[in-house]
Amino acid sequence: MSTSLLGNLELAWRGFERPDVKPFVYGTAGFRMKEDQLDSVCFTVGTIAALRSLQKKGQAIGIMITASHNRAEDNGVKIVDPMGEMLETDWEAIATSLSNAKTALDFKNFAGDVIDRLNIDVKGTIKPRVIFARDTRPSGERLIKAVTAALGSTGTKYDDCGILTTPQLHYLVRSLNTQNSSNPYGEFSEDGYYKKISSAFAACMQYQKPNGSVVVDCANGVGAPALKKLIKYLPPPSEGGVEIKIKNDDIKNPEVLNKACGADHVKSTQTPPSGFDSKPYQRCASLDGDADRIVYYFCEEGAMFRLLDGDRIATLAASFIGELVQQAGLSEKIKIGIVQTAYANGAATKYVEQGLKLEVKVTPTGVKHLHHAAERFDVGVYFEANGHGTVLFSPKAYKRIHTAEPESPRQLEALNVLRGLTEMINQTVGDALSDLLLVEVILAHKHFTVKEWLSTYTDLPNKLIKVLVASKDDYKTVSGTAERKLAEPKGLQEQIDAEVAKYNESRCFVRASGTENAVRVYGEAASSHEVDSMMVMVRDLVQYRSGESAAAAATAQQQG
Numbered sequence: 001m002s003t004s005l006l007g008n009l010e011l012a013w014r015g016f017e018r019p020d021v022k023p024f025v026y027g028t029a030g031f032r033m034k035e036d037q038l039d040s041v042c043f044t045v046g047t048i049a050a051l052r053s054l055q056k057k058g059q060a061i062g063i064m065i066t067a068s069h070n071r072a073e074d075n076g077v078k079i080v081d082p083m084g085e086m087l088e089t090d091w092e093a094i095a096t097s098l099s100n101a102k103t104a105l106d107f108k109n110f111a112g113d114v115i116d117r118l119n120i121d122v123k124g125t126i127k128p129r130v131i132f133a134r135d136t137r138p139s140g141e142r143l144i145k146a147v148t149a150a151l152g153s154t155g156t157k158y159d160d161c162g163i164l165t166t167p168q169l170h171y172l173v174r175s176l177n178t179q180n181s182s183n184p185y186g187e188f189s190e191d192g193y194y195k196k197i198s199s200a201f202a203a204c205m206q207y208q209k210p211n212g213s214v215v216v217d218c219a220n221g222v223g224a225p226a227l228k229k230l231i232k233y234l235p236p237p238s239e240g241g242v243e244i245k246i247k248n249d250d251i252k253n254p255e256v257l258n259k260a261c262g263a264d265h266v267k268s269t270q271t272p273p274s275g276f277d278s279k280p281y282q283r284c285a286s287l288d289g290d291a292d293r294i295v296y297y298f299c300e301e302g303a304m305f306r307l308l309d310g311d312r313i314a315t316l317a318a319s320f321i322g323e324l325v326q327q328a329g330l331s332e333k334i335k336i337g338i339v340q341t342a343y344a345n346g347a348a349t350k351y352v353e354q355g356l357k358l359e360v361k362v363t364p365t366g367v368k369h370l371h372h373a374a375e376r377f378d379v380g381v382y383f384e385a386n387g388h389g390t391v392l393f394s395p396k397a398y399k400r401i402h403t404a405e406p407e408s409p410r411q412l413e414a415l416n417v418l419r420g421l422t423e424m425i426n427q428t429v430g431d432a433l434s435d436l437l438l439v440e441v442i443l444a445h446k447h448f449t450v451k452e453w454l455s456t457y458t459d460l461p462n463k464l465i466k467v468l469v470a471s472k473d474d475y476k477t478v479s480g481t482a483e484r485k486l487a488e489p490k491g492l493q494e495q496i497d498a499e500v501a502k503y504n505e506s507r508c509f510v511r512a513s514g515t516e517n518a519v520r521v522y523g524e525a526a527s528s529h530e531v532d533s534m535m536v537m538v539r540d541l542v543q544y545r546s547g548e549s550a551a552a553a554a555t556a557q558q559q560g
Ligand SMILES: CC(=O)N[C@H]1[C@@H](OP(=O)(O)O)O[C@H](CO)[C@@H](O)[C@@H]1O
Pocket: 028, 029, 343, 365, 366, 367, 384, 386, 388, 512, 513, 514, 515, 516, 520
C-alpha cells in the first residue's frame, strides 16, 4: 500500500474534519444535506472517486455536486461510475463508512483497509482520473475545494467541468471513457453533448413538423443556461424546429431556486409553477433543479390543471417506439418493456399491459433499480412517476436498428427515426433536456396535442403523503414486493389491508423514504373522495403505531 497516498490523505483530512452531526449516509441520491455540513463529505467523495478510478484501471469517475429539487441552502454530492451509471452499491457502503470517520487516523486506516481488501493498486503507474461538475448553487464553488483537496492528495488527474446539469456530467464520464473505443459515446465536451442530441433531434424531425410551442419552466436552476445553449444548436422554428419558450431562468438569485416551481413542485402539488398564466391547452413542461427530471402539464378551460407525469412519458415513448419497431419490420427481433415503481398509477400499468400489450417490471424506488431492470430488455423504457427516466437500447437492439436494410420507404423512415432516437436519448441516466426533445418528437409524429396525449388512459385518483414518525427505520418492507408490503412494524400491514379493502379499485402502500426522515403513504382508488378518506385512515394507523413505538422506546429508555 502507498504510505504516501494515505499519509497525504491523513494530513489533508485535518482541513476537512467531520462536523459533530448525525451519521452521513450515501443514499439513493448520494449524500444530501445542509450545504454547511458537506465539506468533509466532499473530501470523502474525492477520495472514494480516486480509489474507484484506480480499481477501474484509471477509467474516469464523475462527481456531481447538486441537491436537485431541494432549496439553495441544501447541497449534495454523488459519484458516477465509468459508463455514466450510478455508483455500484458496494461502494455506497464504503462511502458511507469513510464519511463517518471521526479522526484523521480513522480516515487513513479505513481508506487503507479498502485498498487492501479490494486489492487496489496504488503503487503502480496508473493514475486515477476524475471529472466533476456542479449545479448553480452558490455553495458548490466552496465544496469543490474539498473535492480537489482529496484529488490532489491522491495524485488524481482531474477536470473541473464547471456548471452543468447532472445528466451532462453522466454523458461526459461515458464519453471520456469510450473516446478511444470502437464505439465512442460522444465528444468529450459540453458542446459535444448539444451537438449529439440536437443533430439526432433534427434527424428524427426530418419527416414531421412540431405542433405548436412548448413553455419550459427551468426551476431557476442549471437547466436554464443548458437549455438556452441547446436551443442554439436546434433548428429554428422557421425551419421546422420546435418553439421553446423558457420560464424561471433566474440563476443569479439563489432564493428562487426550486421555489414554487420546477418538476417536483408541479408533481407533488399538482399545480402549475406560481405565476404561470398559460393559455388553455398550452403545452408546458417543468425541469427540476439539476435537470434530470421533467413533467409535462397543461390547463384546460377554467384553469383545470392536467399533469402528464413520468408514467405518461413512459407510455408515450413505449407506444411510439413499438410502432416504429413494427414499421421497420423488427418486431420479432426487438422486445420492448417498461419499468415502473410502485408509485406508477395503476391505470398506467393496466394500459401498458392490456392496451400496449407490453411487459411491465416493478422495482423498488430509486433510479438505479429501474435502470438495471431496463437493461434486461432489448428496449427498456423506465420512468419514475416523478419524471426521472430514460429509454435504454441494448447493444443487440442498437446493432439491429443500425444495420437493418430497409425494404420500403416506410421502413427507411421508421429506421431513420429509430436511429435518431438511439443517439438523442441519454443512455446513462434520466435527462430532462433529452426527454424534452423525445416528447416533442413523439407528439409531432403522432400529431398529438396535449389533450390527445392525456386521453390515452385515465389516471386513477391518487394521493402521496408524507408522515413524520418517531423512527422511519422501524418500517421495513417484504423483499420481492417492490416495497408494496410492510414486514414491520408487525401487524400494521394487516390493518392497512383491512382498511384498503373497504374502497373500490383501491391500492395503498407505506414505505420509509430513502431521502427524508419520513414515511411515505401512497394510495389510489376509484374516486378522489375514496382516496381522501382511505388516506386519512391509513395515515392515522401509521401515526398511532409510531406513537406506540415512541412511547415503548421512551419506557425502555427510562427502565434502562
Ligand atoms: C416517491 C418519490 O418520488 N420518491 C423519490 C425520492 O425517494 P424516497 O426514497 O421516496 O425519498 O427521491 C429519490 C431520489 O431523488 C427518487 O428517486 C424517488 O422517486
